Amino acid sequence: MRFPFWWRKRRNEELSEEIQGHLELAARENMESGLAPRDAQTAARHEFGSIALAEEVTRDMWGGRWFEDLLQDVRYSLRVLRKSPSFTAVAVLTLALGIGANTAIFSLVDCLVLRPLHIKRPGEVVYLTAARKGNVPGTPVSYPEFTDIQKQTANVFSDLSAVGMFASDGLTVDGETQSMWPCFVAGDFFDVVGIQPALGRLIRPSEGSIPGADPVVVLSYAYWQSRFNHDPGVIGKKASMNGVPVTIIGVVPAGFHGFSSLMDFQGYIPLGMAAALKDVPKDFFASRDNRAIGLVASLRADVTLQQAQAALNVVARRLSQQYPTTDGRMSLRVLHLGPSSMVFDPTHPETLSFVSAAFLLLAASVLVVACLNIANLFLVRAVARQREMAMRAALGATRTRLVRQLLTESLLLALFGCGAGLVLGLGGSRAFRSIPLHTSFPIILDFRFDWRVFAYALAAAVLTGVLVGIVPALRTARGDINEILHEGGRTSTAGGYRLRSALVSAQVGGALMLLIVAGLFVRSLEKAQHTNLGFDPNHVLNLTIDPHEAGYNEAQAREFFSTVLDRTRSLPGVQSASLAASVPMAYGGGSGAELKIDGYQPPKAQGTPAAGYNAVSSGYFGTMRIVLLRGRAIRDSDSQSSQHVAVIDQTMAERYWRGQDPIGRHFSTKDDPSHPIEVIGIAKNAVENTIFSPDQPFFYVSFSQFYQPTATFQLRSTAGPEALAPEVTGLIRSLEPAMPVFDVQPMTTALDTLNGFLLFRLAATLAASLGILGLILAVVGVYGVISYAASQRTHEIGIRLAMGAQRLQILKMIFGQGLLVIGAGVLAGILAATVMARLVDNLLFGVSPGDPLTYVTASALLAIIALFGCYIPARRAMRVDPMVALRYD
């Protein structure tokens, strides 16, 4: 279709010229038949009829008329909107708040759930989770299991690869050591993800299967950029990692973050190198139950997920039969690989989608409240514009045309709101991005606005524009022209008022629902923070070191740890100090082990006994203020050579030694059955691994006996823990200048993690922001409609006053009107909240979805603020001067 402006403009001019020619010829003929020039022209024009009409009908024949109409509507609408700037501003701002809240939340969802990974065929890449007898599903697999699965699934997977993450390593280049979080890969990892190197080469499928072989490292683009400043000369460079010589062979393309878009792996190393770089058990590559790797695969072109699952079921059954002791009752599950599927709980891949949906629903409620607000404004304006519409209809505008123009108006407003909303949303998502995660673990929260966010905002805006505009437009266009044009200035608005009151009630209801849900989340955060942690995080400073990154071997590292511990204990301001393999609620989630307990027979339904554990030094219980109920704590004398010992917690004592005295009894871990561990003490329960599973059995072993290359020091200070930081880091640096020190932060900060309070805080903050937005919008709505109603009744109020009504009665009358609207809204809100709260029940901690305190507080808060919104117009109505009011209109 041709409709550029210049084309139409020229066609218009030509049409005029053509008709002009026609008239000219006709006039000339008239003159030839004897008429005076002037009469000849008049006659020609008379004969022709309406030129404008002929032109307009002709123009219709060109096509593209709708476009011209649209332009006209847009121009007219812009003029109308400009003429009522306050209306436009309020509407745009309201919409911007609604759409802004939605885009901000959507950008979060986009990042966590929707955005495909930076890999070649995201739809064909899957990951596998394994479960075994009695074991929690979603556990990783062992290396022999990986190779078995790889061999037996070649018919469904074109490539299968193993990935492992351990901890950060120290990469020394040109004498300078910096920490790096690598991903260990085996098999066809780079074929699975289908990427080409940005520089050099990638790890080959043949590399990674032999322990200690293939000392190569591939850098992430960002790491190469920030540490080596895009220097291509780094390729082929001899470097060392944790003191082991390696060669840098390549750089992955920008934007590639491995198998998750949330974790920013800084490098890729063949899995076999873990034997040289990491403190992995000696039988890591041979033992079937040393499980630490995840599986990523790409489906063959013609294989569906269901077919792959069927093939895996066969493999799992075969392995269970072949290795009943280690792989008994094994099951394998295949799932599509999403941006965060391997970071969050893989056994419930739908959890994240569910949380996302819940928050999108809350954000959508804010938009609905905003829409109701604007619909109300439109209705009020529709009444005021009845005469204008009637006039335009009388001048020949068809009803469709009027509705179209009004819709154009609301859509334009919505688009403006969308633009402003995107700006607000961008601010919101920036705020999310700046949420401190309190870890050196490289997590990227990349809430950038991609096309999905824009599409979402636009869709929301268009939907809003149509929904908000359609009812007032239809109502306006329905009006009887004659009646309106002949009626006086005062229009009957009883029906309109009822509709508007209903809208305000709905608004109050929506806002109350948001407030109640927000209240529940805030209460749940409060509950989580006031959980009895079993330890005292206040006045404790954490700091983590990994001597292996500085090239230390185990003996040197042990020496270094004990030296640092001794020296810090004598620092002024340090009350006590200890070190532990992991920090409570850390990102790794702490360690866990399957156990063999002497004299304990697990009930049939239960699986192998298991417990979480931490390896700690002497002084740990004192520094953390974990109460020791019986027996003794871990001591320095519990060394490598002495009997392995453990302090167990109450849950463990009750579960595995019910009715007995655990002290002096023995158990061992499945990983190391040759070292029986003797129970030497019982500690009060403490939240060590994660706040989400408080009743997990837990035990503490001696750090010397369960050596870990990375350890975190805890220093209990007499004053503020931050004050100790420079002194302690200085001490470590003076002992070893190349030692990387990280996560130097108070324990209270360290608890603000994904396993700790972070999610609760995030949920509470988001929900509270949405609730407050809803509240503001609702109050504006109540105020608007009540004050409009009151102003419409000025005349009536004047008469009432003149007839002797008391001013207080007027106040009551207007107030009563508001009370009714708000009361209905509160009821609707409580109902909506019970439904919504049940939906988010799983996300709450220690608060029931029907928590009466939250419901009552939120309802009262909303009602009081909304009633105040009524009070202002009511008071104004009360003060009406009867004389002025009667002269009104």
Add this chain to the structure above:
Amino acid sequence: MTSAKEKYQNRTEILQGTLDMLILQVLHWGPRHGYALSKVIRTNSGEILKVDTGSLYPALHRLERKGWIAAEWKASELGPRLRIYRLTKSGRKQLVVERSRWAQLTEAIEGILNPARQESES
């Protein structure tokens, strides 16, 4: 509400079938501008058919859009430029179609107006 515009449009509709045919037929005799076209129709019909200009130009522009006629600006000795229409190849084909349709129509109407002849023939 019947506006003046609608009245014109109605008339266009009534005339549409025949007007198109008449325009195509006249242009078949040679290129002409709008005014000449209306004059030919008027005089050739013995002043009975008077083409309404409110229908003529929309019809011309519609036929042009369909590609049956083509237009060209030509300077005239009279003063203003004139838009001269001529029949295109597909317009010629369309004329045959319209004429045969018209023949059918008149035959059918004839059949209704003089039923006796029809019966006697059958």
